[in-house]
Amino acid sequence: MARYVIFPGCMMSTEQYGYEVSLKTVLPVLGVEIVDLQGFSCCGEPLKSINQMLTLTLSARNIAICEKEGLDILVPCPMCHLALSETKRILDSDPAMRERVGSSLANEGLEYRGSSRIFHIIDLLHDIIGLDAIKEKVARPLSGLNFATHYGCHIIRPSEMGRPVDPENPQKMERILEVIGARSDHYPEKLDCCGGPVLPVHPETSLTKTGQKLKAIQDQGFSGMALACPWCHKMYDSKQKKAGEMVGAKLNVPVLYLTQLLGLAFGIEQEKLGLELNLSPVEKILVGQEGVGV
Numbered sequence: 277m278a279r280y281v282i283f284p285g286c287m288m289s290t291e292q293y294g295y296e297v298s299l300k301t302v303l304p305v306l307g308v309e310i311v312d313l314q315g316f317s318c319c320g321e322p323l324k325s326i327n328q329m330l331t332l333t334l335s336a337r338n339i340a341i342c343e344k345e346g347l348d349i350l351v352p353c354p355m356c357h358l359a360l361s362e363t364k365r366i367l368d369s370d371p372a373m374r375e376r377v378g379s380s381l382a383n384e385g386l387e388y389r390g391s392s393r394i395f396h397i398i399d400l401l402h403d404i405i406g407l408d409a410i411k412e413k414v415a416r417p418l419s420g421l422n423f424a425t426h427y428g429c430h431i432i433r434p435s436e437m438g439r440p441v442d443p444e445n446p447q448k449m450e451r452i453l454e455v456i457g458a459r460s461d462h463y464p465e466k467l468d469c470c471g472g473p474v475l476p477v478h479p480e481t482s483l484t485k486t487g488q489k490l491k492a493i494q495d496q497g498f499s500g501m502a503l504a505c506p507w508c509h510k511m512y513d514s515k516q517k518k519a520g521e522m523v524g525a526k527l528n529v530p531v532l533y534l535t536q537l538l539g540l541a542f543g544i545e546q547e548k549l550g551l552e553l554n555l556s557p558v559e560k561i562l563v564g565q566e567g568v569g570v
Contacts, residue, residue: 277309278404280395281342283360285353285506286318292506294550298535299352299397301548305413306405310350315341321359335363336377339394340386348393350400354430354505357396362437364394396431397504397535399440402448407455415543417457421499421561423537425449425460426489426512428505429469449502449534456541460502465492470508471519480522486511487523499561500530502537509533513556531556 288296300310320334339360342349351357367374368390378388401410427446435443446467450460471485490512493501503509511519513531520527532554539549540562551558 277304277307279309279311279347280350280400281311281313281345281347281392283316283319283338283342283349283351283356285351285356287506287510288353292509294536294553295352295506295509295533297548297550297553298533298539301544302535302539302542305542305544306401306409308400308405311345311347313341313345319353319356319359321355324359331359332363332366332373333377333380335359336367336388337381337384337386339364339392340381340388343389343392344386346391348395350395350397352397352504353507354396354428355507357394357440358430358437360394361439364390365437396440398431398448398452401452401534401538407451410452410538411455414456414541416541418453418537418541419457421457422459422461422497423453423500423502423532424463424493424496424498425453425466426470426501426503426505426508427467428503428508429473431505432467449504452534453502453537456538458499458537458541461496461498463492463496463498465489470505470511472507472511475511482511483515483519483522486515487519487521487525487527490516490519490527490529491523491525494525494527494529498529500532500556500558502532502534504534513554516556528557528560530554530558530560532558532561 303310316338317334320331324331351360367388432439432443441448453460468489469485471482475482501512516527536549
């Protein structure tokens with residue numbers, strides 16, 4: 277089995293358990309072993325506007341913990357993925373900053389080497405595991421379902437960082453959905469933000485953005501939304517009712533992690549995919565314990 281250290285981040289570890297459960301259930305089916313390590317901290321990205329040096333040090337520290345194991349890193353949260361990827365880019369190209377950060381890490385006996393590669397779940401599935409390998413594991417194709425994909429801001433921007441997907445026309449989730457039997461039509465609001473980044477300071481604006489996109493998906497007749505970001509899932513799943521109130525609509529959109537949909541297509545039992553933790557109406561696409569359908 278290929279082995280990757282998982283950096284879970286704050287949101288998946290404390291709130292979005294369905295993401296972690298489904299990810300750790302699905303990846304072994306595809307020949308990937310997930311390694312949990314102790315000692316991680318926040319990636320630092322939420323603190324970036326206040327103290328960029330702290331963000332660099334925190335991310336470098338987390339990478340250094342992984343590098344001690346000699347393994348590449350799976351970072352399922354796009355915000356964390358951006359923080360660690362940007363830190364790697366800076367430290368690999370700026371010897372002075374690398375030395376400065378390294379002096380802080382040395383206090384814990386850690387060293388940033390720059391040896392580990394950093395993956396998000398989307399590029400790990402699409403680029404490393406591959407569509408053919410995913411297709412081989414499909415036991416119950418998700419026929420008749422059409423999912424609107426939501427990539428989220430941090431997985432596509434800033435484009436000069438070399439994000440895991442095309443920033444203008446991301447298609448990797450669509451291709452994955454296609455090989456497990458589902459459709460994924462284009463829709464104009466595809467790249468719109470979930471509203472999550474402004475939730476603490478402007479909740480009305482934030483929830484309005486959430487509601488507008490969900491309403492657009494619902495009005496266009498999609499079966500549900502597929503995503504791979506714990507922050508976005510929080511907005512579209514757990515805050516769906518409140519978002520509907522903000523836009524004057526009764527929203528009823530199933531929101532599922534891409535890994536949950538893969539698990540269903542692989543024939544994995546629903547309780548092993550954390551679907552009972554989803555707060556949106558996922559029962560609309562579930563049929564008993566044995567299959568899926570509209």
